[in-house]
Each structure stands twice: as C-alpha cells, then as structure tokens.
Amino acid sequence: MKNRPTITFIGAGSMAESLISGMTKTLYVPEQIIVTNRCDRTRLEYMNKTYGVRSETDKRKAVKEADIIILAMKPKDVAEAMGAVASAIHGHQLIISLLAGVTTDTIVSLVGKNVAVIRAMPNTSAAIGQSATAISQGRFATAAHVAIAKKLFETVGIVAIVPEQDLHAVTGLSGSGPAYVYYLVEAMEKAAEEIGLDRSVAKPLILQTIIGAAHMLQSTSKHPSILRKEVTSPGGTTEAGIQVLEQYRFQEAVAACIKRATERSEELGKALLSSAAMQS
Missing domain, CATH: 1.10.3730.10 (ProC C-terminal domain-like)
Structure with missing residues (x-):
C-alpha cells in the first residue's frame, strides 16, 4: 500500500464525519479522502466544504480509486451498498467496516471475493481525537492490515485489538x-x-x-x-x-443499559444474516 493511501468512505453520517474531522487534524490530508453516499448530494457538498475532502456521487469510481474502503452506512443498507460496488473492489484493497453487528464474514460474502476486512468500533469522540476504538481481524486480513487499521484509528484516539466475538460488547460499552x-x-x-x-x-x-x-x-x-x-x-x-x-438502582440501570445495547448489536447482525439468506 502506498505511503499516502486513498481512503474512500461509503456513508457520510455522524461517524464518518467524526473520523474525517479527527483524521484530517492529524496524519491525513483532505485530498487523500473521498466521501460518497447513497444519494444525498447536499451532505456530500457539506463534507467537501467543511473538511476539504473529495466528494463523489459515482460510488464505483470512488471505490476503484481507494486503497482503503471504510463502510460507514447504516447496517441495514450494507447489502444494497455492497451490491452496487462489489465488482469495483479488488484484492489489494482493505475494507474497514464500522457497522454495528455486521461480521467480517458477512462483508466478504457480500463482496463475493476473498478480500481483507477489518471490523472497527470507534465512537464519535474521534472528532476531537479522543475515541476509544476496538478493531478485529477478518479471516483474509493479515497482520499488516491490522497494523494499517491500528495506525489509522490511533490518529483519533486509543485502539484495542480484540477477537471479533467481543465487538458486540464493545459496541454496547464504548461505541454507544x-x-x-x-x-x-x-x-x-x-x-x-x-x-x-x-x-x-x-x-x-x-x-x-x-x-x-x-x-x-x-x-x-x-x-x-x-x-x-x-x-x-x-x-x-x-x-x-x-x-x-x-x-x-443506578448501577443496575447502567449495567442493564450496556447489556441491552450489546444485545441490540447482536440482533442487528442476525437480522442482516437472515435478510441475506432470504435474498440468496
């Protein structure tokens, strides 16, 4: 991967904005970053004017240019989004998924290729360089891919490397x-x-x-x-x-809150798998 990789965000919501805000204050320059989304041109124009990043309405073009693809859409939209760009993804790219409940194997299946996937759960404090992010390695990702993802998220806070099965708990705890x-x-x-x-x-x-x-x-x-x-x-x-x-029962309420958020992450993942099975 080149020294100044091109990073494409698919999705331009609050998490994408938080990461871009933090990344462009530290290691990355706006010209390295492309942002695309489903259809909201006004949002893309805002991201371009606010952060200087490149905006692109042609999702396939944005993906083709990328060394790193960051999935930042709503989890429910991932199948549609990946279906639109899967043919533009090639084996030398790294996909980083920010999608709660969506496994790396699900992403690989949607792409239809043995592509490197890292799953990450940052939080919106990334915007000020204070995120607590956990990352997990997909089965086709290497130690080098993990190092790239770790370096990226260290620009916006601290990073922990965890087994993928722990990411539901991380989502309920620090993600939310x-x-x-x-x-x-x-x-x-x-x-x-x-x-x-x-x-x-x-x-x-x-x-x-x-x-x-x-x-x-x-x-x-x-x-x-x-x-x-x-x-x-x-x-x-x-x-x-x-x-x-x-x-x-303050402590019980907090514990119940985190457990429920964790369960919701698991539910989102199961719902996506069920939907994908019905479509196949």
Missing part, C-alpha cells in the same frame, strides 16, 4: 458510551437548574467534574469503588446523594 455520558450531563444540568444554579455557572463545573474524575481514574491504580469511598464521608453530602442513587 458517549451517549450515556451525555445523558448523565443532561440530568446534572437539569438538576442544577432545579436547585437554582445558573446554566453559565453549572455547565463548566459539571464538565470539569467529569473531566477531573476521568483523569483521576487514569492516573491511579485505585479501583473506582475506593475513589468513591474516599470522597464519601460518613453522614456527609456525598453519602446522602449516593444513597439516592442506590435507591434508584
């Missing part, structure tokens, strides 16, 4: 994880308003509290439960707040 944190911040902002704090005062306090807690977890080997207990004085304000969280 930013939304859980944003939901928590929504609740904290609402509570701040109800107790009389102005938004302009509350918001920076909330954000720095979350940032500081995360940095504490990164900088110490102490278990989160120990750090929590160190903040929680008997009979104090924190204990009173924690007791309410326990009353509402």
Whole structure:
C-alpha cells in the first residue's frame, strides 16, 4: 500500500464525519479522502466544504480509486451498498467496516471475493481525537492490515485489538458510551437548574467534574469503588446523594443499559444474516 493511501468512505453520517474531522487534524490530508453516499448530494457538498475532502456521487469510481474502503452506512443498507460496488473492489484493497453487528464474514460474502476486512468500533469522540476504538481481524486480513487499521484509528484516539466475538460488547460499552455520558450531563444540568444554579455557572463545573474524575481514574491504580469511598464521608453530602442513587438502582440501570445495547448489536447482525439468506 502506498505511503499516502486513498481512503474512500461509503456513508457520510455522524461517524464518518467524526473520523474525517479527527483524521484530517492529524496524519491525513483532505485530498487523500473521498466521501460518497447513497444519494444525498447536499451532505456530500457539506463534507467537501467543511473538511476539504473529495466528494463523489459515482460510488464505483470512488471505490476503484481507494486503497482503503471504510463502510460507514447504516447496517441495514450494507447489502444494497455492497451490491452496487462489489465488482469495483479488488484484492489489494482493505475494507474497514464500522457497522454495528455486521461480521467480517458477512462483508466478504457480500463482496463475493476473498478480500481483507477489518471490523472497527470507534465512537464519535474521534472528532476531537479522543475515541476509544476496538478493531478485529477478518479471516483474509493479515497482520499488516491490522497494523494499517491500528495506525489509522490511533490518529483519533486509543485502539484495542480484540477477537471479533467481543465487538458486540464493545459496541454496547464504548461505541454507544458517549451517549450515556451525555445523558448523565443532561440530568446534572437539569438538576442544577432545579436547585437554582445558573446554566453559565453549572455547565463548566459539571464538565470539569467529569473531566477531573476521568483523569483521576487514569492516573491511579485505585479501583473506582475506593475513589468513591474516599470522597464519601460518613453522614456527609456525598453519602446522602449516593444513597439516592442506590435507591434508584443506578448501577443496575447502567449495567442493564450496556447489556441491552450489546444485545441490540447482536440482533442487528442476525437480522442482516437472515435478510441475506432470504435474498440468496
């Protein structure tokens, strides 16, 4: 693969945009990146004007030019999308799939060739270089392909290499994880308003509290439960707040949330396999 590979995104939604935003701030230049999608020309024009990347309405042309093809469409659209471009894909290309629940073997089957596929699950924090991404190796991908994918995703955050069967769990945990944190911040902002704090005062306090807690977890080997207990004085304000969280089974709710997101990833994969079997 050449030193400055051409990267084609099929799909121009929020995840594609997050990755492109992060990638073009670090290792890659906009001219290396082509973006195409199903039919939304307005979205392609936006990506071109915002990030300087090349936009292309001819999906086959975009795929033919690519060294790396990144699948960023909705999982339900993958069969149609791959059917439109499969004949333009050749054996020297690397396909990186961002599709929740869709296995590397499914991608290979849709392409109809023994093509290298890496499956990845980043999150939208890629836009600011803070993604937590897990990647898995398809059966026709080599260690060199894994290294290429790892280098790409390291431009937008940290990378873990995991067995493909673990990616459903990764999707439920860190793939969807930013939304859980944003939901928590929504609740904290609402509570701040109800107790009389102005938004302009509350918001920076909330954000720095979350940032500081995360940095504490990164900088110490102490278990989160120990750090929590160190903040929680008997009979104090924190204990009173924690007791309410326990009353509402906060930890159980978070665990159930992650498990349900994981199950949904599995369901998406099974639905796609069932649909593909019916079409064949």
